[in-house]
Amino acid sequence: MLRTKNRIHLVRNGMLAIALLSVCGMPASSEEVASKPKVRGAILAANDVTDGRLQELGEEGFNSVVLLVEGNAEEQVSARQGAAKRINSSSLGLCYWIEVARCPELADAHPAWMASLQTHDEWRRLYPDAPKPTADQVMKTYPWVPILSREPFTAQLNRIEKLLAEMPPPAAVYLNDLQGAPSACGCGNTLCRWTSDYGKRRTTVPLGDDAATLFVEAVKKVVPNSEVIPVWTTECEKHDGATDGQCAGVGCYDGICWKAYVKQLAPLAQANKHIGALAPYRAFKRDLPIYGEPCGWIRFVVESFAEMPKRHGADGIDASRLTLVLQGWDVGADDVAKQISVATESGVSGYVVAFTEIQQDWKPKLIHWR
Numbered sequence: 007m008l009r010t011k012n013r014i015h016l017v018r019n020g021m022l023a024i025a026l027l028s029v030c031g032m033p034a035s036s037e038e039v040a041s042k043p044k045v046r047g048a049i050l051a052a053n054d055v056t057d058g059r060l061q062e063l064g065e066e067g068f069n070s071v072v073l074l075v076e077g078n079a080e081e082q083v084s085a086r087q088g089a090a091k092r093i094n095s096s097s098l099g100l101c102y103w104i105e106v107a108r109c110p111e112l113a114d115a116h117p118a119w120m121a122s123l124q125t126h127d128e129w130r131r132l133y134p135d136a137p138k139p140t141a142d143q144v145m146k147t148y149p150w151v152p153i154l155s156r157e158p159f160t161a162q163l164n165r166i167e168k169l170l171a172e173m174p175p176p177a178a179v180y181l182n183d184l185q186g187a188p189s190a191c192g193c194g195n196t197l198c199r200w201t202s203d204y205g206k207r208r209t210t211v212p213l214g215d216d217a218a219t220l221f222v223e224a225v226k227k228v229v230p231n232s233e234v235i236p237v238w239t240t241e242c243e244k245h246d247g248a249t250d251g252q253c254a255g256v257g258c259y260d261g262i263c264w265k266a267y268v269k270q271l272a273p274l275a276q277a278n279k280h281i282g283a284l285a286p287y288r289a290f291k292r293d294l295p296i297y298g299e300p301c302g303w304i305r306f307v308v309e310s311f312a313e314m315p316k317r318h319g320a321d322g323i324d325a326s327r328l329t330l331v332l333q334g335w336d337v338g339a340d341d342v343a344k345q346i347s348v349a350t351e352s353g354v355s356g357y358v359v360a361f362t363e364i365q366q367d368w369k370p371k372l373i374h375w376r
């Protein structure tokens with residue numbers, strides 16, 4: 007039942023054929039064998055960029071390094087400058103990864119700019135000891151500062167400008183987390199990100215559905231000679247709505263989530279040829295039997311970009327425009343190889359394997375809102 011809804015329903019006939027052939031262990035015909043994705047990147051923290059590691063990645067078939075750019079402390083800046091230099095001297099291309107919404111620096115300096123946990127209380131199952139807000143307080147999603155409101159939009163843009171200021175120009179900049187924070191409506195699901203402030207206790211001025219599109223345009227002006235690639239996270243799924251599911255009985259899937267998701271994604275997809283898709287399947291707890299194989303969710307992610315916009319009145323986004331972000335941390339080499347193989351079969355134009363953790367956690371934090 008769930009399998010039908012979540013997988014086969016979304017799988018195009020051709021891809022299903024390839025999937026079945028590979029399940030049966032039969033080689034697909036040459037026409038059906040997916041060609042190697044053009045982009046084959048490795049996300050690395052600056053301290054992991056050694057000449058030895060770069061050589062190893064080249065031998066393993068990677069063709070670019072996506073360097074994590076974070077923090078403005080002197081040692082962080084010099085570490086990433088050194089890393090960029092080593093990458094530029096290697097055979098691999100240089101790209102950057104910037105985490106946008108999950109930002110302790112801005113969350114600590116401006117708690118009011120954080121996303122909030124309002125309306126639904128289901129998230130409390132994850133934090134049973136969290137205090138209840140008084141009338142003057144609001145529960146925030148620490149340390150998430152999404153760009154969906156006016157104040158954080160400008161502050162995040164300034165922060166990124168500083169991060170990139172003393173770095174050599176990259177081929178591409180990946181901007182992660184341009185949507186709302188996890189548990190948007192309070193359901194507790196890390197994938198529910200359609201809004202950053204869903205309730206009456208507002209501490210910021212919300213922007214329109216094109217906030218992410220405008221943000222990407224603004225970053226393009228900072229790095230005019232580089233491609234800027236927004237990285238998007240898929241929304242909740244039907245099975246998440248079960249009482250023991252990630253949305254804990256909240257009707258997110260049939261509610262606003264995907265509708266709002268599409269409204270934000272559609273203008274972004276019109277303005278940007280390439281879109282990243284965040285798919286660390288284990289970190290997102292998507293290693294479930296309903297996806298067929300352990301990392302089968304990756305296939306679902308790709309198909310959802312083609313199907314879900316169409317269901318909500320927008321154009322589907324073809325796999326050939328997607329770069330999948332795969333999980334390379336806390337998993338073995340076999341797991342990475344399997345993810346790459348599923349990504350390749352799905353027809354995406356690229357994948358980047360995150361060998362450094364892409365942090366997605368959050369915790370509730372009370373603040374005064376008036």
Ligand SMILES: [Zn+2]
Pocket residue numbers: 195197198199241242243258259263264
């Ligand atoms: Zn949702």
Ligand SMILES: [Zn+2]
Pocket residue numbers: 193194195198242252253256258259
């Ligand atoms: Zn939800």
